[in-house]
Amino acid sequence: MMRKVFIITSVFFAVIGIVFTILPLGTIAFLPIGITFILSVISIQQSKSNQKKLPKLILFISALTFLVVIGKVVFVKDVIVPDKQFEQNKIEQKKEDIKDLQGL
Amino acid sequence: MKKNLLILFFLLLNFGLGFSQIKSNERLVYAASYNMSGLMTQLAQVTISTETVKTTKKNFLHLNLEATTFSKWDSFFKIRDLYETYVDPVTLKPELYKRSMYEGGYSKTEKYIFSPDGRKINATTRKKNGSETKKTVAIGGSTRDLISMIYKLRTVNFAKYNPGQTISFLIVFDEKEYPVYVKYMGLETVSAGVLGKRQCFKLSIAARTDKLRGKDKNLIWMTADAKEIPVLVRFSIPVGTGQLSISNASGI
Numbered sequence: 001m002m003r004k005v006f007i008i009t010s011v012f013f014a015v016i017g018i019v020f021t022i023l024p025l026g027t028i029a030f031l032p033i034g035i036t037f038i039l040s041v042i043s044i045q046q047s048k049s050n051q052k053k054l055p056k057l058i059l060f061i062s063a064l065t066f067l068v069v070i071g072k073v074v075f076v077k078d079v080i081v082p083d084k085q086f087e088q089n090k091i092e093q094k095k096e097d098i099k100d101l102q103g104l
Numbered sequence: 105m106k107k108n109l110l111i112l113f114f115l116l117l118n119f120g121l122g123f124s125q126i127k128s129n130e131r132l133v134y135a136a137s138y139n140m141s142g143l144m145t146q147l148a149q150v151t152i153s154t155e156t157v158k159t160t161k162k163n164f165l166h167l168n169l170e171a172t173t174f175s176k177w178d179s180f181f182k183i184r185d186l187y188e189t190y191v192d193p194v195t196l197k198p199e200l201y202k203r204s205m206y207e208g209g210y211s212k213t214e215k216y217i218f219s220p221d222g223r224k225i226n227a228t229t230r231k232k233n234g235s236e237t238k239k240t241v242a243i244g245g246s247t248r249d250l251i252s253m254i255y256k257l258r259t260v261n262f263a264k265y266n267p268g269q270t271i272s273f274l275i276v277f278d279e280k281e282y283p284v285y286v287k288y289m290g291l292e293t294v295s296a297g298v299l300g301k302r303q304c305f306k307l308s309i310a311a312r313t314d315k316l317r318g319k320d321k322n323l324i325w326m327t328a329d330a331k332e333i334p335v336l337v338r339f340s341i342p343v344g345t346g347q348l349s350i351s352n353a354s355g356i
Contacts, residue, residue, distance in 0.1 A: 024176035028143050078135070078146050081175040086184050089204070093186075097200060100217065101159045101190055104199055 003046040010039035010058045014065075021065045021072075029069045036062040125330055126196065126255050128156040128165060132333065133352035136171065139345040148173045148183055150348055152254075154355075157190060164200075165193040167251045181208040189251040196256050197222065201249040216276065221245065227279050243281050247274040253284065257324075258332040262288050262305040275311075285310045287320075294325050296335035297350045303328045304335060317342060331356055 013036040020029035040062060043055035131153040137144040150171045157164045171185040184206040189198050201216040211232045216225040222245045230236045248256060253273050260271060267290040275282050289306040296302040304325035309316070316322050321340035326332040333356060337348040 023180060024145075024174075025140060026143070026145050028140050028145060076176060078149075078174040078176070080149050080172050081178070083172070083184065086172075090186065093188075093202065093204065097188070097190065097202065098157070098159060100200055100215075101157065101164060102161065104161070104217070104220075 003043060003051075006039050006043040006046065007055060007058070010036050010043055010055070013039065014058050014061050017062060017065045021068050024072075024076075026073060027069065029065065033062050033065050033069065037066075125259055125332070126154060126165065126167075126193075127355065128154050128193075129355040130154045131352075131354045132350060132356075134337075134348040135351045136348050137346055139347075144347065146174060147177055147346075149351075152251075154255075156193070163193055164190040165196070166190055167255055169251055169254075183207050187249075187251050189249050191252050191255070196248075196252050196259065198249050198252040201225075201251070214279075216249065222247065225276060229279070239279065241276065241279050241281075243276050244274050247276050247281055250275055250277055254334070257286060257307075258326065258334070260332075262307070262326075262332070263328065277313075282311050282313050289320070289323075291328055292325065294336050296325075296327065296333075298352055299327070299333070299335060299350065302335060305332065315341060321345070 013032045017029060017032040017036050020032055023029075036058060040055045040059040044052055044059065047055055131151065134150040134152075135146050136148040136150050137146050139145075148171050150169065153168045153170075155166045155168070157166045167189045169185075169187040171183055173181065173183040177183075184204075186202070186204040188202045190200040191198050197218075198216075199218050201214075201218070203212075203214040205212050209232075213230045215228045218225050223243060225241050225243055226238070227241055228236065228238050253275050256273070265288040267288060270285050270287045273284045273286070275284050287308040287310070289308055291303055292306045293301055293303050296304070305328050307324045307326065308320045309322040309324060310319070317340040321338070323336075323338045324334055325336040326334050333350070333353065335350045339346055339348075
């Protein structure tokens with residue numbers, strides 16, 4: 001019974017971990033990933049030798065998401081991509097502003 | 105007599121220019137972070153800049169605040185906010201205020217034209233669905249917009265203030281007038297990014313609005329020198345807490 005509870009909760013946190021990894025939440029993703037890791041290890045310990053396939057898979061997922069997050073933190077920098085539409089908007093707005101200011 | 109009047113005029117003008125320490129072509133860049141589960145996550149870049157704008161009639165100081173989400177967030181919640189004010193370069197009195205916001209699909213633009221006596225604004229608001237509303241709002245003679253208030257705050261000499269002392273402003277935001285109270289909390293040394301460790305004036309901002317939360321939870325640290333550069337801002341709003349920390353400064 002306890003084994004099932006650990007497996008279900010580890011699956012739940014693994015899903016959250018995957019979502020957090022996809023979203024640009026940075027190191028916050030370590031929180032559900034860490035919980036998944038601990039719960040999957042406990043599940044493995046509580047499983048019989050022929051029942052370890054699923055908890056091992058969850059453990060593998062937590063390790064994989066951990067590596068992806070590390071990779072994103074190291075390689076993906078906080079950058080601003082030039083937004084042509086936004087810049088064009090600003091230029092047009094400024095022309096309008098000058099007209100308004102002339103009338104003041 | 106005429107000559108004396110001219111000298112007096114130039115003396116007054118110089119006095120006025122000395123009062124305003126806000127220079128043209130100043131550019132301050134901040135990294136905006138939001139507190140998620142106790143960890144600060146960088147969301148956007150906020151840039152405040154100034155430039156001189158000349159018309160055939162007079163010169164204006166263009167105060168500009170731009171908030172842009174980092175590219176990694178653009179697919180999830182894109183922000184492109186622009187707050188602009190054209191002010192008198194000496195008194196920093198606003199004459200034209202514009203706000204153009206795009207936040208996760210929601211967009212809205214606002215334009216306030218301040219009357220010469222500063223006692224009313226002609227407000228034009230345009231929403232995403234294309235609806236446009238125009239109205240005249242009566243305001244106090246000293247009421248400003250949010251951006252010019254921030255710059256005006258930088259001209260206050262806090263070195264003469266005692267901790268606990270408060271100054272107040274009236275601002276117009278979303279076509280409503282709000283009193284804003286700024287409490288000087290004393291000197292504090294903070295890490296100011298590219299500017300290194302700096303001694304700063306610590307200020308607490310409070311306003312009669314539900315947009316800000318908590319007592320002394322909305323704080324600004326400004327360098328304790330003549331430039332009074334805001335280097336760190338901590339805010340508490342209904343949906344959480346966050347901060348703005350300076351990442352670049354030029355033209356100061």
